[in-house]
Amino acid sequence: MAGLGTCMESSSPLAFYAGGLLAGRPVAVFPMPARSGKAVAPSRRFIVSNRLAWVEDELMEIRESQEQSSTSLKKRPPLRRGKISPQLVVPEHIPRPSYVGSNIPQELSSLRQVHSAEGIVGMRAACKLAARALDFAGTLVKPSVTTNEIDREVHKMIIQAGAYPSQLGFGGFPKSICTSVNECVCHGVPDSIQLQTGDIINIDVNVFLNGYHGGASRTFVCGEADESIKHFLKAAEECLEKGIAVCRDGVNYKKIGKKISKLAYFYGYYVVERFVGHGIGPIWHSEPLILHHANDNSGRMVEGQTFTIEPILTMEKTETVTWEDGWTTVTADGSWAAQFKHTVLVTRTGAEILTKV
Numbered sequence: 001m002a003g004l005g006t007c008m009e010s011s012s013p014l015a016f017y018a019g020g021l022l023a024g025r026p027v028a029v030f031p032m033p034a035r036s037g038k039a040v041a042p043s044r045r046f047i048v049s050n051r052l053a054w055v056e057d058e059l060m061e062i063r064e065s066q067e068q069s070s071t072s073l074k075k076r077p078p079l080r081r082g083k084i085s086p087q088l089v090v091p092e093h094i095p096r097p098s099y100v101g102s103n104i105p106q107e108l109s110s111l112r113q114v115h116s117a118e119g120i121v122g123m124r125a126a127c128k129l130a131a132r133a134l135d136f137a138g139t140l141v142k143p144s145v146t147t148n149e150i151d152r153e154v155h156k157m158i159i160q161a162g163a164y165p166s167q168l169g170f171g172g173f174p175k176s177i178c179t180s181v182n183e184c185v186c187h188g189v190p191d192s193i194q195l196q197t198g199d200i201i202n203i204d205v206n207v208f209l210n211g212y213h214g215g216a217s218r219t220f221v222c223g224e225a226d227e228s229i230k231h232f233l234k235a236a237e238e239c240l241e242k243g244i245a246v247c248r249d250g251v252n253y254k255k256i257g258k259k260i261s262k263l264a265y266f267y268g269y270y271v272v273e274r275f276v277g278h279g280i281g282p283i284w285h286s287e288p289l290i291l292h293h294a295n296d297n298s299g300r301m302v303e304g305q306t307f308t309i310e311p312i313l314t315m316e317k318t319e320t321v322t323w324e325d326g327w328t329t330v331t332a333d334g335s336w337a338a339q340f341k342h343t344v345l346v347t348r349t350g351a352e353i354l355t356k357v
Contacts, residue, residue: 082191127214
């Protein structure tokens with residue numbers, strides 16, 4: 001989770017709550033006569049890799065789509081709390097992370113988790129299970145289904161695989177996954193509220209298998225959504241992909257945030273700065289903290305290291321507010337949010353996405 005992801009506002013202990021612009025040169029285009037006999041001013045054209053790009057038209061379509069979306073979203077009622085079902089049981093024979101049984105979140109470890117060949121095998125297994133469980137969770141996203149029901153079914157799958165759902169019991173978190181609907185930025189607690197057609201829901205799945213944590217999240221559409229929402233989700237996922245693409249041994253961590261924030265800005269969306277990615281392995285949350293916005297943090301990636309990248313985008317520039325439950329974090333103005341997350345392994349030449357099915 002931005003994991004029971006890391007929150008930038010939290011110091012120690014760690015709180016569970018807690019691309020780019022087209023480049024080209026202008027081409028002179030002469031006015032074309034309209035049927036009325038009047039000259040029509042053409043859109044400004046740019047040549048990019050020998051392809052014609054109508055940049056101004058594209059940006060105009062994006063803005064119009066976002067304006068239409070904002071109008072339609074304001075008609076939806078704000079997110080509200082539902083009834084939370086009792087905590088689910090994990091069989092005694094399944095190993096627990098060390099934090100289970102304590103309602104106090106663990107402190108952020110300063111250890112940068114760099115793995116041996118054996119450790120990489122363990123990370124791949126945990127991440128593969130997390131990815132499979134997330135895919136399964138996505139098949140359950142349908143109108144009238146509650147997030148309690150999704151939590152219950154994913155919990156069953158995880159424990160049947162002999163793993164522990166990492167969220168369960170972390171700092172007292174009562175459920176096995178996080179489900180963040182519409183304006184919920186992250187760390188939504190599964191409850192009795194039914195999903196509606198057109199909702200979007202981020203599902204964050206983390207597992208502890210054979211001594212290793214692995215986690216992934218994705219934002220799904222419930223039923224059908226309008227084109228502006230589809231564009232928003234595509235942009236959010238592309239931001240994650242571009243952030244991963246810069247990773248390799250020796251690269252500065254700050255390049256991740258630079259790439260993500262630049263692309264989000266181009267698309268007209270905003271990066272939530274409060275929540276960050278983090279190191280992951282036998283310890284769920286550790287250094288380095290991965291900032292998703294432009295920053296000047298020092299530090300370089302090391303081959304064999306694993307961490308999460310999990311940017312959250314919002315449709316409008318806004319602050320975030322955490323509910324009294326201490327977990328659920330929503331946008332202050334009700335604008336919708338989307339998040340995509342992977343666990344990655346740094347290699348000499350790039351990054352292996354461990355949670356990619």
